[in-house]
Amino acid sequence: SNGSFGDGPEAALDALQSVFGYDSFRGQQAEIIDHVVRGNDALVLMPTGGGKSLCYQIPALVRDGVTVVVSPLIALMRDQVTALKELGVRAAFLNSSLGAAEAREVERDMVQGEIDLVYVAPERLVTPRFLDLLDRTKLALFALDEAHCVSQWGHDFRPEYLQLSILHERHPTVPRVALTATADVQTRNEIKEKLGLTEARVFLSSFDRPNITYRVVPKKSERQQMLAFLNENHPEDAGIVYCMSRAKVEDTAAWLNAQGREALPYHAGLPAAVREANQDRFIKSEGLVMVATVAFGMGIDKPNVRFVCHLDPPKSLEAYYQETGRAGRDGLPANAWMSYGMADVVMLRQMLEQSEAGDSHRRVERGKLDALLGFCETSGCRRQVLLNYFNETLAEPCGNCDTCLDPVEIWDGTVAAQKALSAVYRTGQRYGAGHLIDVLLGNTTEKVAQQAHDTLKTFGVGKDLSKTEWQSVYRQLVANGFLTVDLEYGGFRLTDAGVAVIKGQRTVGLRKDPVLERRRGVRDAL
Ligand code: ADP
Numbered sequence: 228s229n230g231s232f233g234d235g236p237e238a239a240l241d242a243l244q245s246v247f248g249y250d251s252f253r254g255q256q257a258e259i260i261d262h263v264v265r266g267n268d269a270l271v272l273m274p275t276g277g278g279k280s281l282c283y284q285i286p287a288l289v290r291d292g293v294t295v296v297v298s299p300l301i302a303l304m305r306d307q308v309t310a311l312k313e314l315g316v317r318a319a320f321l322n323s324s325l326g327a328a329e330a331r332e333v334e335r336d337m338v339q340g341e342i343d344l345v346y347v348a349p350e351r352l353v354t355p356r357f358l359d360l361l362d363r364t365k366l367a368l369f370a371l372d373e374a375h376c377v378s379q380w381g382h383d384f385r386p387e388y389l390q391l392s393i394l395h396e397r398h399p400t401v402p403r404v405a406l407t408a409t410a411d412v413q414t415r416n417e418i419k420e421k422l423g424l425t426e427a428r429v430f431l432s433s434f435d436r437p438n439i440t441y442r443v444v445p446k447k448s449e450r451q452q453m454l455a456f457l458n459e460n461h462p463e464d465a466g467i468v469y470c471m472s473r474a475k476v477e478d479t480a481a482w483l484n485a486q487g488r489e490a491l492p493y494h495a496g497l498p499a500a501v502r503e504a505n506q507d508r509f510i511k512s513e514g515l516v517m518v519a520t521v522a523f524g525m526g527i528d529k530p531n532v533r534f535v536c537h538l539d540p541p542k543s544l545e546a547y548y549q550e551t552g553r554a555g556r557d558g559l560p561a562n563a564w565m566s567y568g569m570a571d572v573v574m575l576r577q578m579l580e581q582s583e584a585g586d587s588h589r590r591v592e593r594g595k596l597d598a599l600l601g602f603c604e605t606s607g608c609r610r611q612v613l614l615n616y617f618n619e620t621l622a623e624p625c626g627n628c629d630t631c632l633d634p635v636e637i638w639d640g641t642v643a644a645q646k647a648l649s650a651v652y653r654t655g656q657r658y659g660a661g662h663l664i665d666v667l668l669g670n671t672t673e674k675v676a677q678q679a680h681d682t683l684k685t686f687g688v689g690k691d692l693s694k695t696e697w698q699s700v701y702r703q704l705v706a707n708g709f710l711t712v713d714l715e716y717g718g719f720r721l722t723d724a725g726v727a728v729i730k731g732q733r734t735v736g737l738r739k740d741p742v743l744e745r746r747r748g749v750r751d752a753l
Pocket residue numbers: 249250251252253256273274275276277278279280281
């Protein structure tokens with residue numbers, strides 16, 4: 228900025244009120260902004276709709292110089308810059324949609340300090356031309372938006388993000404703020420490490436989205452189930468339906484239209500013009516259903532999305548949180564609905580095991596998938612499981628998810644849990660479900676023989692349940708906090724609660740798996 232807000236503590240509030248027209252800061256905004264304005268690095272983890280943008284826009288106005296915002300989405304950049312200009316902020320973007328003359332004008336404004344915020348795509352940022360431009364510009368701040376794009380595990384991975392550490396190397400005194408709505412521990416650590424932000428202060432907001440009701444139903448006839456749900460709850464609302472494949476996206480959109488429900492498809496296989504047109508219609512219209520693959524959603528700013536349905540489960544809880552988080556950004560009640568079946572589990576496992584990825588990558592993915600399945604199968608509050616995954620504790624069941632609203636049938640799984648947990652303990656707390664189940668079922672595999680696990684007391688004590696049922700038991704033990712998964716190696720470890728179960732100090736209720744009940748035929752296909 229040109230310093231018109233002064234540098235006292237009231238400068239940020241002054242900017243908030245006089246430029247943005249808001250009365251007060253929300254959540255941790257004031258703290259974050261203060262920290263950044265003083266020239267410190269920050270990693271901001273805040274759910275979608277939490278108000279991340281102001282965390283760099285206000286420092287941009289208060290600090291002297293130009294703020295460079297790295298954003299992976301051209302459409303989003305344009306929206307933000309338009310909105311800022313309407314507020315009288317000197318903002319611009321630099322990306323491939325700009326002509327050479329326009330780009331030169333922005334570059335000149337930067338060098339002359341006649342601009343406060345420049346949004347730039349990551350691939351442009353690391354070009355020699357832009358780096359040279361930065362050398363000639365007085366810089367106020369680097370803001371790295373959608374910072375989870377640096378994570379190689381996520382489906383938003385952008386290789387150019389890996390090069391962003393160059394900014395700090397060349398301009399070590401310019402503060403940086405990285406922002407994301409994705410915050411599992413893995414991604415968080417990856418952001419810190421890859422962007423060189425290990426010393427940055429982390430601002431972790433609550434990830435609870437209390438206005439979203441979570442529901443997971445066992446798959447029977449998924450489309451009919453979904454349509455019934457929509458007819459009952461959202462006959463005229465806009466929402467998103469996620470499917471695993473492009474073909475299923477097309478089929479489902481066509482089917483919904485045939486049922487009288489207006490729907491559009493969106494996936495990476497459609498021509499760019501069609502994608503853009505469909506996205507545009509979705510954002511502008513009221514009651515449209517967008518049927519999409521994961522390619523749809525990042526940066527979509529439509530506050531009144533009333534439902535997000537998953538006809539197929541996503542690959543991880545993190546993806547689930549992100550995708551369902553697109554519902555109810557306006558704070559009004561919204562639904563997250565998912566149908567989940569045994570065949571999905573088989574498919575996700577197969578995809579994972581057949582992927583080209585190396586062993587360590589696969590172990591991480593396996594841990595993530597297990598956490599997701601645990602969420603699907605929990606007999607407890609889904610919100611507690613979800614927040615627990617983000618290392619956040621919700622003291623009481625939420626009262627706003629399906630298991631809270633209609634408690635599920637549970638069976639006394641104490642003895643099964645004791646067997647499962649003892650197997651973990653006696654094998655040294657190093658193994659994942661696969662090997663432990665071999666021990667419980669008394670399978671003398673090579674690994675079992677090698678480790679002499681056939682001599683353990685728990686060897687073969689679990690023949691009363693099938694392999695699939697033991698998998699469900701382990702997932703539920705993880706979901707309910709009796710075991711933790713080492714995300715690096717995939718092994719289980721007992722928690723204090725788990726130890727209490729082994730000692731007979733606690734009982735364990737397990738969910739009757741309605742999917743297993745119905746799909747006996749494929750239950751051992753895993
Ligand atoms: P995010 O990037 O975290 O998804 P945004 O920055 O887009 O969230 O903010 C979400 C909405 O909340 C926007 O409409 C924004 O203008 C509004 N908002 C943010 N901070 C405040 C505040 N302190 N007071 C009122 N509204 C705010």
